[in-house]
Each structure stands twice: as structure tokens, then as C-alpha cells.
Amino acid sequence: MIDWTSDQIELRAELSRWSEALNADHLERDERGEFSWEAWKLIRRTGILALPFPERWGGLGQDLLTTMYVLEGLGEICRDGGLSFSVTTSMASTGVSLEGFGSAELKDRYLPLICSGEAIGAHAITEPDSGSDALEMRTRAERDGDHFVLHGTKTFVSNGPVADLFVIYARTAPGPGPLGVTAFLVERDTPGLELGRPIKKMGLRTSPMCEVFLDGCRVPASRVIGRVGGGFLVLDHVMKREILFSFVVNAGEMQHRLDRCIAYAKTREQFGKPIGAYQAIANKIVDMKIRLETSRKWLYDTAEKLARGQNVTTELAIAKLVTSESNLASSLAAVQIFGGNGYMTEYGLEKDVRNAVGGPIYSGTNEIQYNRIASMLGL
Template identity: 65%
Template sequence: MIRWNADQLALGEGIAQWCEELSSGHLEGDAEGAFPWDKWKLIQRSGILGLPFDEQWGGLGQDLLTTMHVLERLGTGCRDGGLNFSVATHLVGVGVPLQRFGSPELKARHLPGICSGETIGAHAISETESGSDALAMRTTATREGDDFVLRGGKSFITNGPVADVFVVYARTHPSSGPLSITAFVVERDTPGLVIGPPVATMGLRTAPLSELHFDDCRIPASAVIGRVGSGFLVLDHVMKWEILCSFVISTGQMRHRLDRCVEYAKERVQFGSPIGSYQSISHKLVEMSIGLDTARKWLYDTAVRLTRGENVTRDIAVSKLLASESNLSSALAAVQIFGGSGYLAEYGLEKDLRDAVAGPIYSGTSEIQRNRVAAMLGL
């Protein structure tokens, strides 16, 4: 059990104070399906975007566990799931790899904007054809003198329509091995980068999604993050942070949902008794509580092991499975507990359910995570 110190608790309380304003109009925002620029300005003012980054870039210099604690409080208090997802993508998709692997020049150019939120970040990994098989990506980066030329396209780019800077993974060697991929920083106004229009989605609608196309997109060799051929190493680091940070937000959402459902189960009377007195309802609440506690334990225990430098391949896979699937089952149970009201948009529970459906898909599908655990069992 982690015991947060006074500074960590203060940071959590600090973001909680912004959440009522961040949540205002979230139902209307979901229906509109547009990026909430006014809420992003509040996110900038809150300081949350600088959490894990060095103070020299305008960050707060906090460790992974503290960052997760504050993000969990964001999930608990902010009802705009798409905005929460945009925040996590911005932090881990661009800022984390730049700080860990970027050259001094790349850090100086981009991290101050990432920390302040003046620059919005996105990362481009997935492609329509390769799907979960990242090593099968077809986007290429060909060396031409002092430049690389990107050709191909990426799909499912969260923050794509509004991002100012992208971390793009592309093939720099024709082989299919881990050393064939390189990570690059690509700025929005780079000639040859074509950003597709926003794509309508089932949930997380305020986190805008688009495709990217690279039509002889020329970038300097200095835009390489790390070294040529080290993209898979960069991606592995990013995915660990992405799973821990994105899904700890989900546990915050699960906490809010559970508290709301318990309160409703005590107040809602049917057949002369509160519905919480019936096992069919109370058992759902118990499962929601167990799912929340289990997901939180795995996420935070994995983060502790990661900071110690231990191998967390299995831990990350199990954490992602538990958190994403528990969040989805929790959201469905909440709709069922509220009954007809849960089906109405005005209660926000059906929105939670639509948002939760994405969890078992992004950051490596549940099937991929189970395959990974199976492989470590020798299967």
C-alpha cells in the first residue's frame, strides 16, 4: 500500500480543484464531438502537463508514481473522458520519449511547449493494415543526405487534428526486426505532412482522432529520437508509461462511478426496499469494488517495479488487461444498476460505457496482452 506524502497529496488536491470547471458541459461536449479548447486552457493553467518533466523545461520534476496519483485524481474528478485521454496522450506520447531519449536540441525545442500545453502532442504508431503488429508497419523513412523522407500513412491518431508536434514511428530498414524502426519528431507545418479530417468515434469524442499521410515528407536527421533503429526501444518505454498513466485515469473514473452507484443503490427504492438490499445489485457493486482495487494494485505495484528497473513485461500486460476490462464491466454494471435512467444520455453513464469500450483495444488489445502472458508461460 502506497502512503502518499504531504506534497503528493497537495498535488492531487490541486488538480481536484480544477475538476468541476473541467467537467462543466461535458455531456454537450460529447454530443458535439469537438476538441474542448476552453477546457484545454484550464488544463494548461492547472500545471498537470508539466508533472513528469524536468524543471529546466518548465516541468514539476515529479516521478512516475506521483504523476499517476495526480492523473488518478483527474480521472476521479473530471467527467470529460476524451479530455482526460488527450492529456494522457500528450504527456506520454511526446513528452516522455523526448525527455528519455531526445537530444538536447530536441528537448530545448519541444519540451517547454509540451510542459506548458502551448504545444499539443500526438504520437503516430498504428496503421490500418498492420494493426496490433507494430513491427509490420509500412511507413518508411529513407535517408537522403542530411534528411529523412517519410512516405506512408498512420491511422487512429489521438489529438491528430489539433496537434502541433507528432512522434512518428517509421521503418528505416527493410527487415522486420526490432532494429528496423526509428522514432522521429515531425512538426505540424512540415511540407508533405497531410493531416486528415476528424474521424467520428463511438466514445472519447472530445479527444479528436484523424489519419496522417506522409507524401515525401522531408525532415532533418536531427529529428530522430534516440538513434536510428532504436524506435522499438523508444516505443516499449512509451507503452509502459501509456498503460500506467492512461489506465490509472480509468481507475479514477471507476472510483467516481462506484461511489455514485452505491449512493444510488441506497436511495433508489423498489418493491419497498432500497435496491442495494437485493443481492443482484449488491453483488454488482462488490464486483465493481474488487475490480477497482485489483486494477489499482496492479498498476501501482507495476509502477514501483518499473522505477526499480525490474522486468515488468508481464506486469504491464496484466495491469492493462485488468484495468481496461474492469473499467468496461464497471461501466456496464453502472448502466444496469441505474436501469432506464442509466440508458439516458443526461445521466452520463452511457457515455462512460462508450468511452470504456476503447480500453481493451488501444495500447495493445486484450488479445495481444493475453498472448504476451501466454508466451511468458512458455506457450
């Protein structure tokens, strides 16, 4: 395991003072499926959105591992999983793509807004007919002088209803394949961009989602992120960080859940002794601990390799598989340990299950991750 420095530990510990305020009314917000602007204001004040970005654009200049370590702390102290998901979505979808591939003009204009949280970012990749097969996207962008004109529909756009900036992937050359896709930075009020109604979800309800309709949406050519036809280089770069950011938050959530279950198992008595004294309960908690530590190891080991510039295709797929499945198993075990109380909404554990169900689906389904690993094994 990594020996964190005192500065890193202090940076993460600073989040604790925001815990009570961030968690106020989180159950009610989840029930209403409501994004909390008040909670977002608190997130902005924590500075967490600025973690991985250079100081010249208002960032904190932290490396990948430190950013993940603090994001794990967010998962541990924040019970609003949807809010945490919106945080990592904005950071990765828009901030990471701009910092990695944006022109100097785009960085100077937009990165400070992402770092401060004044602007919320979203990325529009998935389409109603293509799903995981992103290469089959039908959204197209046609050159018209010094603009591109976008036509198409995107779905499952996290942060969409509240986003100020969208990174939209569209085909700029005919036929399938990665070379014909380009990434565009599009402002919310751009004519021809229309947002659909918020989509109701099983979990992560406080992170709003919608469709995005593009009908003659004119985007200046200067808003291309990277180069024309290089959109999948941008997407690959972003998705690596998105997976590490969002699933290390899950590791923090698993740590909180584990601590809560241990405390409950020590104090809840049945048949004359604490339920933790029964092997059936103790084994569930031990499994939670093993899954947590396994997830952490895959996430941080993968991040270390990525930071060194190594190919992490296999490691990233395994990290995503292990963490998403561990988080779901952990949430179900917690409900079982708490029994009838765990099934009640007031304990927040059934919400954890609903949130965790999404993990094996978003950021590339686990079935796709299996395919990637098999391909790297030559199968």
C-alpha cells in the same frame, strides 16, 4: 497499498477546484465529438501536463508513482474521458519520448512546450494494414543528406487533428524486425505531412483522431528521437508509461462511478426499501469495488517495479488486461444499477460504457496482452 505523503495528497487535491469548470457541457461536447480548447486551457493551468518532467524544462519533477496518483485524481474529478485521454496521450507520446531519448537540442526546444500544454503531442504508429503487428509497418524514411524523407500512411492517430508535434515511427531499413524502425519528431506544418478528416468514434469522442499522410515529408536528421534504427526502444519505453498513465485515469473514473452508484443505491427506493438493500444490487457494487482495488494494485505494483528498473512485461500486460476489463464491467454495472436512468444520455453513464469499450483495444489489444503473458510463461 501505498501510504501517500501529505505533499502528494495535496498535489492531487488541488485538482478538485477545477472540476466544475472542466465538466461544463461535457455531455454536449461528447455528442458533438468536439475537442474543447477552453477545457485544454484549464488543463494547462492545472499543471498536470508538467508532472513527470524535470524542472529545467518547465516540469514539476514528480516521480512515476506521484504522476499516476495525480492522474488517477484527474479521472475521478473529470467527466470528460476524451479530454483526459488527450492529456495522457500528449504527455506519453511526445513528452516521455523526448525526455527519455531526445537530444539536448530537442529537449530544450520542445519539452517546455509539452510541459506547459502550449503544444499538443501525438504519436503515429498504427497503419491501415498492420494494426497490432507494428513490425510490419510500411511507412519508410529514406536518408537524403542531412534529412530523411518520409512516405506512408498512419491511422488512428489520437490528438492528430489538434496536435502540434507528432512522433512518427517509420522504417529506415528494409525487411521486418525492430532494428529497422526509427522515431521522428515532426512539426504539424512540415511540408509533405497532411492530416485526414477527423475519424468519428464510438467513445472518447472529445479526443480527436485522424489519419496522417506522409508524401515526401522532409524531416531534418536532427529530429530523430534516440538513434536511427532504435525506434522500438523508444516505443517500448513510451508504451509502458502510456498504459500506466491512461489506465490509472480509468481507476479514478471507476472510483467516481462506484461512489455515485453507492449514493444512488442508498436513496433510490423500490418496493419500499433502498435498492442497495437488495443483494442483487449490493453484489454488483461489491464487484465494482473489488475490480477497482485489483486494478489499482496491479497498476501501482507494476509502476513500483518499473521505477526500480525491473522487467515488467508480464505485470504490465496483466495490469492493462485487468484494468480495461474492470472499467468496462464497472460501466455496464452502473447502467444496470441506475436502470432506465442509466440508459439515458443525460446521466452520462452510457457515455462511460462507450469510452470503456476502447480500453481492451488501444495501447495493444487485450489479445496481444494474452500473447505476451503466454510467451513469458514459455508457451
